[in-house]
Amino acid sequence: MNHAQKGFTLIELMIVVAIIGILAAVAIPQYQDYTARTQVSRLVGEVNALKSNAESIFNNGGQIGTEDDLTTDPRTIGIGWTGSNLVENGTGAANAPDYGLTINNPAAANMSWNVVMGTDASAAVRGATITVTRTLQGAYNCVVTPPTTNNGWKDSYAPAGCPAS
Template sequence: MNNIKINHAQKGFTLIELMIVVAIIGILAAIAIPQYQDYIARSQVTRVVGEVNSLKTNIEDSLNRGATIITGYSDDLTVSPIQIALGYDSDKSNLLDSTAGTNGMAVTDGATAAPTIEATMGGDASSAVAGAVVTITRDASGRWNCAVTGKTDGTDGWKDSYAPAGCPAS
């Protein structure tokens, strides 16, 4: 008698197994992509808050010198009181809207002890945060406040959770 066993082992995957894998990948992607986009938006807002907050030292120095704070690249020492530029170059941040203010920044009340600096997000910023404004203000007693104002153009995408804890959305 001939006892030859023929082994018909499965080779490869069945169509249903492949479809299940594709469905699982699709579900994971549907969850992961929006989370990733939120992470990018939050990190961009946090970065701009850090960049704007780094100007506080220059502002304090200017106020101690009795100077007026202005945006731009160079100081004007020929006027009284002297004008000290923030020295912020828009080329340093690709997340600011270079068409807003000067270099993406605007200074109000720069001649007082309570200046306000506003940075408008744009440029390479995520569409969810482009148009948001980071504002730091100093009161006359030297306390600093920070706030982030979401996009004002009415488009969807902005979430208050994009603002870091130390600079809440307003």
């Protein structure tokens, strides 16, 4: 009588589980790094998109604000930030008009704006600050300041065009 094997041995199952465990140990940290890097790059893009709005406001004789106030001289014009779920303070009507965007020295040509990563951002990048600064000559500089509490931050999370300081 010929008896064929009808299943896997315990050793075979343990080997498969061990291989899956090794793959997961490598893949999960890589995925978390990829997610963190992507979130920083996305927010840098969202913040840098405000440059053209800022230039338009300056070229039309206005000053930059978080919302329109046409009663001031020069006129204060909102920079056009609509918020992001990756920014501390989040988005939505219940929040301040800037939705997490801080504008520094808005009436001057050498102004800047920044956001702090929070809310839906990965724990490794939560608390990082992205700052865009305009020089008197009209050139822009972008810098990512790492979070004060290191929850796994790596300088490689900052994109090349907006390096970590």
